[in-house]
Each structure stands twice: as structure tokens, then as C-alpha cells.
Amino acid sequence: MKQPRDSSPSDAPLGLMDTPAARLERVLAGVMIPVLFLTALALAEGRIEIFGCTGTACATASQRALALPAIALLCLLGLVILRFSRDRSHGGAPLDRWFSREQEPIMRERLEEERFEAADEGLSSKWAELERDSLEKRFGEEE
Known part of the structure; x- marks a missing residue:
């Protein structure tokens, strides 16, 4: 009777191991979705005003709430860069220095x-x- 062999990450087929860039895509999407939800809540509560922001109306809105849309935009920008650089060779994308796609x-x-x-x-x-x-x-x- 054969004993089961311990599987190591090097034994896994190519499709099962994610690249660091693929992991980053999942993390960015996982951060962006809740931040967009919080941004929508802040807009609904009036903490962030996009249109009609005049004088005292802008002063009552929390400036810290503007960090939420900024974080969401940064995550979206990172996702877009990673998506458009998928078909390029390694080293040809802006984020390859930090997150390998190999x-x-x-x-x-x-x-x-x-x-x-x-x-x-x-x-x-x-x-x-x-x-x-x-x-x-x-x-x-x-x-």
C-alpha cells in the first residue's frame, strides 16, 4: 500500500500558484469594494459633498471622509494598471519592479x-x- 506523499508548493501545477501581481489584484479588489461602500454611505449621510458644495456646507463635511474616495481611486488605478499589463512581458509593466507577474x-x-x-x-x-x-x-x- 502506497503512503501519501507530502505535497509541497513546488509540486503544484502552474495554474494553482498565483503570481504576486495576481494576489495584489485580489487584495486591491478586496480593499476597494468596502471602501466604495463606505464612500457611498458617507455621500448618503452628507459627510462628502460632490455637487453644490458652497461655503459653510463644505465646512461642515468631514475632511477625513475625503480619504475614502482617494483610497478607492488609488486601488482602482492599481487594478487598471495590473489588468492592462497582463499581456506584456516581465519587466515591461510599471509595477513589475515591486510585484512580479511571473x-x-x-x-x-x-x-x-x-x-x-x-x-x-x-x-x-x-x-x-x-x-x-x-x-x-x-x-x-x-x-
């Missing part, structure tokens, strides 16, 4: 390659430093 295996491969390149650069600089030290010692002994 699948995990592809991202892992790219990061491993970058790590090896960085290790090679560090090794070559250490080798050059060692060579310089040995040359300095050799020329110091000859004098």
Missing part, C-alpha cells in the same frame, strides 16, 4: 540565475583582490 517556477529560475551571476562577480572580485595582494607581496620582497 509564475513561480519561471521566477525561481530567473532568481537562481541572477544569484549565480552575482556569486560569479563576487568570486572574480575576490580572485582579483587575492592576485593583487600576491603581486604586492612579490614586488615588496624584490625591493
Whole structure:
């Protein structure tokens, strides 16, 4: 009888692992919906006035309530940017620097390659430093 194998995230098929950008889309949508609801409530209660805001009517409205539509607009802007950048290659979208759209295996491969390149650069600089030290010692002994 076979024993069940522990499944790890690396064993999951490509479709099951979300990219950081896909997770961000869900978070932005999850924040934007309640904030839009709160904005609608603030509009209904008169805490935010869009039209007909004159003099004292604007002064009675809470200025902190204006943060709600601002947050909703920022979330909407982030969602729009992420949606329009879906079909671009990695690195071609404005938010790629912070939120990768690559699948995990592809991202892992790219990061491993970058790590090896960085290790090679560090090794070559250490080798050059060692060579310089040995040359300095050799020329110091000859004098």
C-alpha cells in the first residue's frame, strides 16, 4: 500500500500558484469594494459633498471622509494598471519592479540565475583582490 506523499508548493501545477501581481489584484479588489461602500454611505449621510458644495456646507463635511474616495481611486488605478499589463512581458509593466507577474517556477529560475551571476562577480572580485595582494607581496620582497 502506497503512503501519501507530502505535497509541497513546488509540486503544484502552474495554474494553482498565483503570481504576486495576481494576489495584489485580489487584495486591491478586496480593499476597494468596502471602501466604495463606505464612500457611498458617507455621500448618503452628507459627510462628502460632490455637487453644490458652497461655503459653510463644505465646512461642515468631514475632511477625513475625503480619504475614502482617494483610497478607492488609488486601488482602482492599481487594478487598471495590473489588468492592462497582463499581456506584456516581465519587466515591461510599471509595477513589475515591486510585484512580479511571473509564475513561480519561471521566477525561481530567473532568481537562481541572477544569484549565480552575482556569486560569479563576487568570486572574480575576490580572485582579483587575492592576485593583487600576491603581486604586492612579490614586488615588496624584490625591493
